[in-house]
Amino acid sequence: MTILDKIMETKRQEITAYENSYPKTERYPDKPKLIDSLRKSRGVISEIKRASPSKGAIRMEVDVVEQARQYEGAGAAAISVLTDEQYFKGSIEDLKKVARAVSVPVLCKDFMVSEIQIERAQAAGATIILLIVAALKDTELERLFHYADSLGLEILVEVHDAGELEKAVALGAQLIGVNNRNLKTFEVSLERTAELAEKFAFDSGSVLISESGMNDAADAHKAYELGAQGVLVGEALMRSENPAAWIRQATGQEAAQ
Numbered sequence: 001m002t003i004l005d006k007i008m009e010t011k012r013q014e015i016t017a018y019e020n021s022y023p024k025t026e027r028y029p030d031k032p033k034l035i036d037s038l039r040k041s042r043g044v045i046s047e048i049k050r051a052s053p054s055k056g057a058i059r060m061e062v063d064v065v066e067q068a069r070q071y072e073g074a075g076a077a078a079i080s081v082l083t084d085e086q087y088f089k090g091s092i093e094d095l096k097k098v099a100r101a102v103s104v105p106v107l108c109k110d111f112m113v114s115e116i117q118i119e120r121a122q123a124a125g126a127t128i129i130l131l132i133v134a135a136l137k138d139t140e141l142e143r144l145f146h147y148a149d150s151l152g153l154e155i156l157v158e159v160h161d162a163g164e165l166e167k168a169v170a171l172g173a174q175l176i177g178v179n180n181r182n183l184k185t186f187e188v189s190l191e192r193t194a195e196l197a198e199k200f201a202f203d204s205g206s207v208l209i210s211e212s213g214m215n216d217a218a219d220a221h222k223a224y225e226l227g228a229q230g231v232l233v234g235e236a237l238m239r240s241e242n243p244a245a246w247i248r249q250a251t252g253q254e255a256a257q
């Protein structure tokens, strides 16, 4: 059983507890669409990541509001918040705090298996949700994609290979993320972005986002040169003493060190 299988099994058990367990009334600051900003300029989707299955604890005691404000101040295109509790030590509370504090798009980074999770993410202030092609049956992927779309959410569709990319394109996904991390071995390589960028229809209006394994701004620049319009960065920003400078260097606002 892979780590992704284990995570998905946990999610399918967890969601039964969500029914009617979250308030739906809270208002959050309005947020623009990520697709619009990435079509105009390259950007960093900057992640709040306390821990991970591949690395264990990263920064458990982070002040998520302070971290998110640093990201936003440096020009992050969006903020990703890991909300999974068991494997990533995140929470829906983290998402709410961030969504209240910032005016950039906010991604609920979790492993979606049902409509109720999508509603819960939106109720907690997310404007973007993640759907992982490898984690869902085709029918589930289609159903959840169209449901999230009907709620006005943006959807980041994550792929790992050419077959999954075809599925994302067939769905009409505008935000397509290539995960550089092999979720079976945890090996990380920008080669995945390179491979799939060769097959990506850049004139389609969809944007390619390179996810995972960026160690420094130079890696982000490599991903942009391959055709990515966005990069999704977690651990490097969480471990950085100056995440704002990291983002400014990745977006060319500041010279890289």
Ligand SMILES: O=C(O)c1ccccc1NCC(=O)[C@H](O)[C@H](O)COP(=O)(O)O
Residues within 6 Å of the ligand: 003, 004, 047, 049, 052, 053, 054, 055, 179, 183, 211, 212, 213, 214, 232, 233, 234, 235, 236
């Ligand atoms: O990060 C992990 O170990 C992991 C393991 C299994 C499934 C997903 C995982 N990560 C989720 C992510 O997509 C990353 O947090 C995100 O792309 C940022 O990656 P990084 O910059 O390498 O922290």
